[in-house]
Amino acid sequence: MSDHSITETPMQKDRAVTIFERSRPGRRAATLPPVDVPERPLDELIPAHLRRERPAELPEVSEPEIVRHYNRISRRNYDLDTGLYPLGSCTMKHNPRLNERVAGLPGHARLHPAQDPKRAQGALELMWLLGEALAELCGLPHVSLQPSAGAHGELAGLLLTRAYHADRGERRTTVLTPDTAHGTNPASVTMAGYQLVKVATDERGGVDVADLRSKVTDEIACMMLTNPNTLGLFDENITEIASVVHEAGGTLYYDGANLNAIMGHSRPGDMGFDIVHVNLHKSFSQPHGGGGPGSGPIAVSDRIEPYLPVPRVARRDPGNGSSPIYDLDHERPKSIGRLRGFQGNFGVFVRAYAYILSLGGDGLAEASETAVLNANYLLARLREGRAAKYLPPAFERRCMHEFVLSGRPAKRELEVTTLDIAKRLLDFGFHPPTIYFPLLVEESMMVEPTETETRESLGAFADAIEEILAEAERDPELLKQAPYSTPVRRLDETAAARRPVVRQALGA
Amino acid sequence: MTRYTSATDADRREMLARIGASTVDELFAELPAEVRLDREVGLAPAMAETEVYDVLARLASRNAHAEDELCFIGAGMYDHYVPALVDAITQRSEFLTPYTPYQPEVSQGHLQAMFEFQTAMSELTGLPVSNASLYEGPSSVAAAGYLAAGVTGRRRFVCSRGLHPHSREALATYSEGYGTEIAEVGLDGGVTDPAGLAEALDGDTAAVFLQTPNFLGAIEDVATLAVRAKDAGALVVVSVDPMTLGVLRPPGELGADIALGEGQPLGGRLDFGGPSFGFFCGTDEHLRRMPGRIAGETTDVEGRRGYVLALQTREQHIRRERATHNICTSQALNALGGIVYLSWLGKQGLVELGELLAQRTAYARDRLSAIEGVGLIHSAPVVREFGLRLAVPVAEVLDRCAAEGIAAGYPLGRDYPEHEDGLLVAITERRTRGDIDRLAGALGRAVADSRTPKPRTPEVVRS
Numbered sequence: 001m002s003d004h005s006i007t008e009t010p011m012q013k014d015r016a017v018t019i020f021e022r023s024r025p026g027r028r029a030a031t032l033p034p035v036d037v038p039e040r041p042l043d044e045l046i047p048a049h050l051r052r053e054r055p056a057e058l059p060e061v062s063e064p065e066i067v068r069h070y071n072r073i074s075r076r077n078y079d080l081d082t083g084l085y086p087l088g089s090c091t092m093k094h095n096p097r098l099n100e101r102v103a104g105l106p107g108h109a110r111l112h113p114a115q116d117p118k119r120a121q122g123a124l125e126l127m128w129l130l131g132e133a134l135a136e137l138c139g140l141p142h143v144s145l146q147p148s149a150g151a152h153g154e155l156a157g158l159l160l161t162r163a164y165h166a167d168r169g170e171r172r173t174t175v176l177t178p179d180t181a182h183g184t185n186p187a188s189v190t191m192a193g194y195q196l197v198k199v200a201t202d203e204r205g206g207v208d209v210a211d212l213r214s215k216v217t218d219e220i221a222c223m224m225l226t227n228p229n230t231l232g233l234f235d236e237n238i239t240e241i242a243s244v245v246h247e248a249g250g251t252l253y254y255d256g257a258n259l260n261a262i263m264g265h266s267r268p269g270d271m272g273f274d275i276v277h278v279n280l281h282k283s284f285s286q287p288h289g290g291g292g293p294g295s296g297p298i299a300v301s302d303r304i305e306p307y308l309p310v311p312r313v314a315r316r317d318p319g320n321g322s323s324p325i326y327d328l329d330h331e332r333p334k335s336i337g338r339l340r341g342f343q344g345n346f347g348v349f350v351r352a353y354a355y356i357l358s359l360g361g362d363g364l365a366e367a368s369e370t371a372v373l374n375a376n377y378l379l380a381r382l383r384e385g386r387a388a389k390y391l392p393p394a395f396e397r398r399c400m401h402e403f404v405l406s407g408r409p410a411k412r413e414l415e416v417t418t419l420d421i422a423k424r425l426l427d428f429g430f431h432p433p434t435i436y437f438p439l440l441v442e443e444s445m446m447v448e449p450t451e452t453e454t455r456e457s458l459g460a461f462a463d464a465i466e467e468i469l470a471e472a473e474r475d476p477e478l479l480k481q482a483p484y485s486t487p488v489r490r491l492d493e494t495a496a497a498r499r500p501v502v503r504q505a506l507g508a
Numbered sequence: 509m510t511r512y513t514s515a516t517d518a519d520r521r522e523m524l525a526r527i528g529a530s531t532v533d534e535l536f537a538e539l540p541a542e543v544r545l546d547r548e549v550g551l552a553p554a555m556a557e558t559e560v561y562d563v564l565a566r567l568a569s570r571n572a573h574a575e576d577e578l579c580f581i582g583a584g585m586y587d588h589y590v591p592a593l594v595d596a597i598t599q600r601s602e603f604l605t606p607y608t609p610y611q612p613e614v615s616q617g618h619l620q621a622m623f624e625f626q627t628a629m630s631e632l633t634g635l636p637v638s639n640a641s642l643y644e645g646p647s648s649v650a651a652a653g654y655l656a657a658g659v660t661g662r663r664r665f666v667c668s669r670g671l672h673p674h675s676r677e678a679l680a681t682y683s684e685g686y687g688t689e690i691a692e693v694g695l696d697g698g699v700t701d702p703a704g705l706a707e708a709l710d711g712d713t714a715a716v717f718l719q720t721p722n723f724l725g726a727i728e729d730v731a732t733l734a735v736r737a738k739d740a741g742a743l744v745v746v747s748v749d750p751m752t753l754g755v756l757r758p759p760g761e762l763g764a765d766i767a768l769g770e771g772q773p774l775g776g777r778l779d780f781g782g783p784s785f786g787f788f789c790g791t792d793e794h795l796r797r798m799p800g801r802i803a804g805e806t807t808d809v810e811g812r813r814g815y816v817l818a819l820q821t822r823e824q825h826i827r828r829e830r831a832t833h834n835i836c837t838s839q840a841l842n843a844l845g846g847i848v849y850l851s852w853l854g855k856q857g858l859v860e861l862g863e864l865l866a867q868r869t870a871y872a873r874d875r876l877s878a879i880e881g882v883g884l885i886h887s888a889p890v891v892r893e894f895g896l897r898l899a900v901p902v903a904e905v906l907d908r909c910a911a912e913g914i915a916a917g918y919p920l921g922r923d924y925p926e927h928e929d930g931l932l933v934a935i936t937e938r939r940t941r942g943d944i945d946r947l948a949g950a951l952g953r954a955v956a957d958s959r960t961p962k963p964r965t966p967e968v969v970r971s
Binding site for chain 2: 012015016018019020023027028029030032033035036037038039040042045046047049050051052053055056057058059060061063066067069070071073074075076077078079080081082085087090092093094095096098100101102103104105106107108109110111112113114115116119120121122123125126133136137139148149150151152154155158159162163182183184186187188189190191192193196233234236238239262263264265266267270271285287288289290291292293294295309330336337338339340341342343344345346347348350353354356357358359360361362363364365366367369370372373374376377379380381384397398400422423426431432434437451452453454455481483486487488489490491492493495496497500501502503504506
């Protein structure tokens with residue numbers, strides 16, 4: 001037991017019990033419709049050697065038990081509807097309930113993906129309209145909604161790049177990313193069969209253009225960037241970077257994770273990007289659901305368009321004053337092909353489109369303004385207190401929608417790490433920011449408050465950081481053992497990696 | 509001010525003063541003029557909530573959906589009943605609105621649900637380990653290809669033509685990146701031709717991809733095919749419809765190294781194709797190479813049981829270019845729906861449902877293939893889906909059935925030119941005997957009418 005142990009809270013006393021442990025033989029929740037057709041011996045339908053001998057050990061529980069079980073465990077989660085969730089690069093903005101309602105309309109929720117397109121005109125029109133809106137926001141004319149998430153969009157972008165070069169008879173082998181890139185970027189580079197080349201960051205936090213120039217060769221297929229970057233800083237040299245990459249014959253890929261900073265103010269297409277992915281679960285309010293579902297549509301320039309995934313939504317104007325007709329176009333000979341089944345995460349498209357209509361063009365621009373205002377306000381508040389000393393900004397610049405702090409002084413002077421500060425924040429009722437990313441900054445803490453937080457909630461967070469750093473001055477051990485009040489305390493992740501237990505053992 | 513932001517003019521003044529700026533625009537000063545948008549963004553102005561609802565409801569009303577027509581379309585996603593408690597639980601704020609559980613102390617709800625999900629999927633497929641879900645079915649097949657190429661160092665895949673066309677296409681798309689060739693094995697009598705498989709295998713084959721029941725509904729003899737694949741040193745990847753695993757022998761008992769598939773039937777909506785989830789199960793040997801999140805059990809500093817994201821050193825945020833996959837999401841909410849659904853169905857329910865599907869499907873298959881001008885594509889055993897062959901153009905029949913409020917099935921012609929006359933029909937527990945009889949009536953009329961020279965004008969758009 002620790003020095004700072006406290007009495008167990010009721011939640012902590014309520015030890016984790018799985019749904020399998022609640023199972024009792026003979027209990028059940030589902031009642032099924034009767035067999036209403038002439039029943040035949042199963043052996044006649046499916047030969048015995050193809051059939052299961054022993055039923056799968058699924059739980060045997062009644063409906064009230066299921067509801068109670070999942071309600072109880074749900075309370076062991078922190079969630080955005082309850083409080084601030086300032087995770088950098090994740091854009092945890094409010095998830096409007098209206099979007100859930102419209103996504104649940106039977107015309108959306110019970111529409112079969114293989115429905116004849118002429119009988120799914122509303123869905124295809126919605127996809128078309130969403131694509132048009134994203135094209136306008138990105139400054140790139142052609143959109144595919146198919147990728148399922150940001151990383152899926154990245155893979156699509158790299159495969160598009162490969163197809164584009166192959167079509168020109170070129171075979172290129174390397175992809176550049178800044179050393180501040182999201183981890184998915186390098187992983188996508190490998191999956192797409194390219195070699196990664198890292199580009200350094202300059203003293204202002206942007207791409208080191210001299211280093212870039214030294215690494216650009218005719219082997220370069222693509223450069224992947226986000227702007228503002230993962231330090232929350234806008235790269236002022238973006239047009240120069242674009243021309244360096246373009247002159248070498250590469251494509252420029254925009255990781256849209258940070259689009260929330262610039263909607264309606266600046267467009268990746270106008271910066272020179274050829275391919276952009278947009279995270280509908282970040283900038284466009286799709287709930288994160290505990291880590292998915294998301295959606296990562298891509299917008300591309302004219303030269304990339306022939307290679308977009310199939311199928312594409314097509315619109316035909318029959319003339320004679322009747323409304324346009326929508327279809328799915330599969331006949332695209334230069335396409336990279338499919339990335340997944342059917343048309344993409346349509347339910348997410350509905351929510352994103354409802355969000356775009358709710359805010360409108362002016363509202364989206366205001367959302368970005370407020371996101372930037374909120375981040376700068378929180379940064380200013382932190383600079384007024386002990387954070388200036390122990391947890392200062394990694395770069396002395398105004399930030400965009402997020403900023404990165406470094407806990408290096410706290411570690412040196414107080415012997416508390418960024419992890420300790422993050423864990424102590426849990427006791428204060430806040431979800432901590434992203435920590436230890438970007439890798440470039442020692443003991444980093446990456447804070448993105450989003451536009452949907454109030455001035456008061458930002459102030460409360462700044463106050464909590466102040467109080468925690470004051471605690472650290474008095475008693476660093478208090479932080480090292482935090483959290484105390486959460487449903488469980490620090491967990492042994494090393495044991496979980498060394499001897500992984502990834503399923504429950506069930507009696508046969 | 510938008511309805512989702514709170515900064516009033518007074519707030520802005522106070523905040524800007526603290527920042528030391530006079531206008532919000534000043535905060536954007538570092539954006540060079542040449543990349544600033546010098547006009548209003550070209551989107552309509554904000555709408556009231558009620559107006560947004562009306563726009564979306566109007567779009568939804570232009571779709572013919574399973575609430576008001578009989579849906580016999582399957583092809584990988586099925587119109588099963590989603591129990592009320594699945595929606596009630598997945599719509600709870602505590603499950604709907606958190607991020608990925610990077611802070612396990614305050615994410616035990618989702619982590620435990622993932623662990624339970626993994627246990628259930630592992631039980632269903634008969635393989636020892638499962639991940640916490642991937643995007644959806646076909647991209648999970650592609651992910652298995654990436655794993656197999658990495659594990660074996662080989663450069664060829666052999667793929668059954670019975671594998672979902674979207675899975676085959678996704679696998680081909682991904683393979684283009686890391687440079688793997690794909691050979692296809694045809695079907696014979698509705699199932700993968702074992703001789704063709706033997707011929708296609710060679711020493712450079714990384715994996716064999718099968719699906720059971722396959723796209724045409726036929727149950728494959730996976731065990732026999734797997735033996736041949738293993739003799740060639742290839743991994744056996746089997747895509748399965750989880751809803752059939754109450755009655756079908758699990759892939760883990762048939763020699764599969766990896767079993768995966770589309771999770772939508774397990775408590776997921778149709779949603780015009782997504783979001784759903786993909787599941788991915790394998791042997792212990794491949795645990796450290798698996799794509800996606802995996803929850804693991806451990807203890808906290810006071811010895812209480814708890815859960816964490818295990819084996820994160822496989823993942824992109826740690827391993828970067830050496831990660832086992834680029835995926836950085838599970839479909840946590842959909843997979844939660846999956847475990848809630850499986851708990852609802854329970855040990856007996858899954859078996860009963862599988863048997864119900866098999867009985868109704870047998871009835872439908874007999875009933876429909878008895879219609880004049882309608883035959884079977886194959887007579888192999890099926891569980892819940894089967895292929896018909898029509899003596900008249902399929903598109904015309906579909907239009908005629910649609911006019912009677914029935915989506916009769918999935919036309920096979922685009923994906924299988926050899927079955928230009930083919931129609932795939934799927935049954936769920938929502939399609940009663942009466943519904944099947946209605947389909948039989950409509951199909952009979954449609955086929956008969958299509959043989960007469962005077963076709964009706966097909967419905968174009970529902971209003």
